[in-house]
Amino acid sequence: MKRAFSLREKYEICLERRTQLEAGKKLKLEEFGLLFPGRDGKGISTSTLSDILSNSKEILMHPP
Known part of the structure; x- marks a missing residue:
């Protein structure tokens, strides 16, 4: 079963990727x-x- 990620989790993932x-x-x-x-x-x-990550630009523009 696929796990659903909250907007906050997606934001943290994208932020970590950008930082790295x-x-x-x-x-x-x-x-x-x-x-x-x-x-x-x-x-x-x-x-x-x-x-x-394909939506990271949009996700990072709108922090939770």
Whole structure:
């Protein structure tokens, strides 16, 4: 079952990605997803991250 992320969670994910990129760190999505483990201990799937990050400009313009 796919997990639904709140706007705050999406914002934090996008902000962390932007911060890392500005610091010159370019983690693969698989690695980046592990920074946000779920209850199962696994990270966010690459497809979910891709969906969230594709809207990062809009998400970051409207903080929760």
